[in-house]
Amino acid sequence: MGTYTRxxxxxxxxxxxxxxxxxxxxxxxxxxxxxxxxxxVRTFSEEVNQAxxxxxxxxxxxxxSLLGGARTFGQGYRLESGKTPHVAWDYVPGRSxxxxxxxxxxxxxxxxxxxxxxxxxxxxxGIVQMQAxxxxxxxxxxxxxxxxxxxxxQVVDAPFAALAKxxxxxxxxVKRKLAxxxxxxxxxxxxxxxxxxxxVLYELLTFEKLPVGGDLQATLDQATLxxxxxxxxxxxxxxAFLGRLLLGxxxxxxxxxxxxxxxxxxxxxxxxxTTFNMAFFMHTLFREENDRDAAAxxxxxxxxFLAYTAAGESLRSGATRVEHIDGHAEEQASQKNKxxxxxxxxxxxxxxxxxxxxxxxxxxxxxxxxxLVEFQRIKAEMEAQKADLDAKARAEAExxxxxxxxxxxxxSAEEKAKLQKQLEENQQxxxxxxxxxxxxxxxxxxxxxxxxxxxxxxxxxxxxVAAAPPAPEAPKxxxxxxxxxxxxxxxxxxxxxxxxAAQQAASQVNDQPARVVSQVVxxxxxxxxxxRWETNLDHFVRLKVFxxxxxxxxxxxxxxxxxxxxxxxEAAIDAANxxxxxxxxxxxxxxxxxxxxxxxxxxxxx
Numbered sequence: 363m364g365t366y367t368r369x370x371x372x373x374x375x376x377x378x379x380x381x382x383x384x385x386x387x388x389x390x391x392x393x394x395x396x397x398x399x400x401x402x403v404r405t406f407s408e409e410v411n412q413a414x415x416x417x418x419x420x421x422x423x424x425x426x427s428l429l430g431g432a433r434t435f436g437q438g439y440r441l442e443s444g445k446t447p448h449v450a451w452d453y454v455p456g457r458s459x460x461x462x463x464x465x466x467x468x469x470x471x472x473x474x475x476x477x478x479x480x481x482x483x484x485x486x487x488g489i490v491q492m493q494a495x496x497x498x499x500x501x502x503x504x505x506x507x508x509x510x511x512x513x514x515x516q517v518v519d520a521p522f523a524a525l526a527k528x529x530x531x532x533x534x535x536v537k538r539k540l541a542x543x544x545x546x547x548x549x550x551x552x553x554x555x556x557x558x559x560x561x562v563l564y565e566l567l568t569f570e571k572l573p574v575g576g577d578l579q580a581t582l583d584q585a586t587l588x589x590x591x592x593x594x595x596x597x598x599x600x601x602a603f604l605g606r607l608l609l610g611x612x613x614x615x616x617x618x619x620x621x622x623x624x625x626x627x628x629x630x631x632x633x634x635x636t637t638f639n640m641a642f643f644m645h646t647l648f649r650e651e652n653d654r655d656a657a658a659x660x661x662x663x664x665x666x667f668l669a670y671t672a673a674g675e676s677l678r679s680g681a682t683r684v685e686h687i688d689g690h691a692e693e694q695a696s697q698k699n700k701x702x703x704x705x706x707x708x709x710x711x712x713x714x715x716x717x718x719x720x721x722x723x724x725x726x727x728x729x730x731x732x733x734l735v736e737f738q739r740i741k742a743e744m745e746a747q748k749a750d751l752d753a754k755a756r757a758e759a760e761x762x763x764x765x766x767x768x769x770x771x772x773x774s775a776e777e778k779a780k781l782q783k784q785l786e787e788n789q790q791x792x793x794x795x796x797x798x799x800x801x802x803x804x805x806x807x808x809x810x811x812x813x814x815x816x817x818x819x820x821x822x823x824x825x826x827v828a829a830a831p832p833a834p835e836a837p838k839x840x841x842x843x844x845x846x847x848x849x850x851x852x853x854x855x856x857x858x859x860x861x862x863a864a865q866q867a868a869s870q871v872n873d874q875p876a877r878v879v880s881q882v883v884x885x886x887x888x889x890x891x892x893x894r895w896e897t898n899l900d901h902f903v904r905l906k907v908f909x910x911x912x913x914x915x916x917x918x919x920x921x922x923x924x925x926x927x928x929x930x931x932e933a934a935i936d937a938a939n940x941x942x943x944x945x946x947x948x949x950x951x952x953x954x955x956x957x958x959x960x961x962x963x964x965x966x967x968x
Contacts, residue, residue: 364658364665366390370442372403372450373670375662376655379458381505382539383410383519383526386458388655389450395668400453400659402436402508404519405446413532415525416447422522428495434488435520436508449522455655457648459507459515459562465647466589467569470954472908472917473589475600477643478566479628479635481507484515485562486624489555492520493617498551500527502558503543504565511652513640542572553613556620560607567596578608590919591908591956603627632923634932646916748803755799758792874947876909876957884937884962887929891967895928901964903934907957909943921959934962 366373372389379386384406391398406415419441426439438452457465459481466473485507492499499506501523508518519526530537530544537544542565546557561572564582569589573581582604585596596604603623606612614620628635645652765788769781890897901924908917918938924930938960946955 364662366667366670368670369403369405369446369448370444371440372401372448373667374403374405376658378402378655379461379505381458381460382536383407383505386508386518388453388659390662390665390667392667392670395666395671397663397665397667400662401438401440401450402453402518404449404522406448407536409533409535410526410529411447413529415522415529416443418525418528419443419447419449419522422449422525425497425521425524428497429491429520432488432491433514434484434491434516436516436518439521441521451518454508454510454516455512455652456508456510456644457651458505459509460504462509462644462647463504463565463569469647470591471647472591472919473566473569473643474917474919475567475587475590475597476633476635477640478563478589479633480513480637480640481509481515481566482559482563483624483628483635485517486559486621488517488520489559490617490621492517493552493555497524499523499555499558500551501530501540501544502555502562503540504562505540507562509640509644511641511644511648513637513642513644541574545572545574547610552617553610556607556614560604563600564604564608567600572608579605582608591917592919599627632920748799752799755792755796758788762788762792873949876907876913876946876955877944878941878957878960879913879944880942881960882937882940884933884964886964886967887933890928890930897967900966901930903930903962903964904959905934905938905962906959907938907941907943908954909945909957910954911945911952913943913945913952915939915941915943916954919956924964930964933964937962 364375366375368374369389372391374387374389376388377385378388384404387403387405389401389403391401420443422441426441429435431437436451436454438450440450442448442450463473465471485502489499489502497520499517499520501519502517506517506519506523508516510516526536530540543558543561544554545561546554548554564570564572564585567587567589568585570585572578582596582601585601586593587596595601606614606623614623762785765781765785769778769785772778772781884903889895903923904921905923906919906921907915908919910916915938918935920931920935923934943957945952947953948955
């Protein structure tokens with residue numbers, strides 16, 4: 363049985379994140395002595411509690427009801443005051459945005475503009491909804507945002523954000539740590555929140571906190587996309603958008619004006635902000651944490667919580683584990699030692715037997731199995747999104763029918779004009795949903811095809827393993843540990859960009875960039891075929907791939923794509939992600955690094 367800390371109605375199981383306000387924990391709710399459900403619980407630091415936030419925590423209930431249980435803020439909020447005040451809400455697997463930034467920066471995993479915009483889209487949605495309800499946040503920062511392993515962002519401190527802002531004068535440590543995000547105009551709640559949103563976006567793109575009290579114009583002019591492992595300046599439209607958020611010039615007069623401009627930046631540019639891409643990034647970045655959380659939660663669901671019930675509490679004498687509660691600790695320890703010895707002996711026999719059976723035999727690449735699991739997770743998310751779109755489409759169809767009926771029955775010209783306008787808006791939303799449904803269906807078809815190909819690779823690898831005879835010699839090093847061959851791998855549809863003679867000579871002597879081992883041929887986009895867009899011409903997409911030490915693609919950066927929403931860039935990115943690579947070599951060791959530019963050709967279709 364695991365060890366838990368009782369806090370009000372909850373048993374704290376594990377601390378998932380810490381920040382200036384305190385900590386976020388995974389917690390367990392029990393029914394009797396059995397597991398009931400998991401929750402996320404926010405506890406507050408001693409400084410925050412001494413500032414009196416706990417005494418006013420009940421006031422956050424008004425904000426909870428105001429937010430209406432929107433998923434953007436987390437759901438199922440419970441507030442508990444007392445000696446150790448805390449806030450709880452429904453469990454969502456994930457990590458804070460601050461943790462995401464720190465981990466991506468530490469491990470040098472590129473965080474692209476599209477990922478940054480996906481997060482900002484979710485956070486902005488929360489800010490817009492709060493402002494529409496007459497509420498403001500006031501202390502927005504990366505610590506406010508919880509990013510799920512499925513790519514969605516939630517503003518989880520919204521219920522008590524106003525109380526936290528009111529306590530800043532009495533919490534100097536918190537105020538100092540949040541200073542980069544608190545530089546907006548104090549007398550304008552909307553502009554203050556938009557400034558904080560801009561500071562978060564700046565940090566996502568540059569991996570640097572916005573300087574406090576500095577020349578923000580010069581800061582923006584000098585900013586580069588360090589988060590994307592590039593030294594290029596911020597894209598012009600992103601820099602202009604940040605300028606309006608941070609510099610107060612041409613400030614957004616209303617939340618509606620801000621929403622309109624955000625939509626333009628998100629969808630009129632060359633970016634693809636989707637939770638699907640963000641989910642893949644989160645699973646890449648937090649794979650170990652996600653697996654560890656899942657294993658711990660499974661164990662917690664099977665625990666017996668008798669020790670934490672009223673009956674169990676009467677038996678406890680300060681111990682937290684069940685074997686110390688019934689007064690037979692020594693006897694149980696002795697029995698446990700015997701069990702460990704017997705189990706250890708059996709384990710040794712099993713290990714020796716397995717070693718005898720499999721020593722020297724080639725193993726199926728575990729990356730294939732891991733990718734299959736990843737595909738299944740992402741497929742479940744895509745199916746949920748598709749179901750949500752279908753439900754929205756049905757609702758819009760019903761509303762359209764209702765409006766048409768009202769239009770046919772009304773006799774007032776003014777009412778008819780009003781209904782006609784609503785009908786046009788409804789039809790536009792319906793068309794947008796239909797486009798989203800088609801795009802979702804295409805992504806699901808592509809995902810199924812990719813999963814099928816990967817399953818076939820797994821089956822072929824297993825067949826190869828089964829047919830391989832035992833070999834007495836020690837296993838050979840994996841190919842990723844060998845220096846990659848300098849010869850390019852030609853394919854009918856993709857051509858690596860040649861390196862200069864000096865670069866080739868240098869790479870042959872010592873350092874080498876990441877290289878393609880096996881390239882997947884890109885699929886001609888279905889959208890271009892359906893729309894018959896220039897199918898009589900050849901199209902090219904130039905891109906680079908950021909490859910990990912194990913040869914896995916971590917990030918694809920399009921250098922020059924095909925304009926228009928016809929799917930060429932997406933098809934090239936998908937092919938690159940499905941290809942295999944050898945890692946970059948530095949000082950004779952595999953390291954993370956970019957490939958040279960790769961050109962994907964889409965031949966014309968007659």
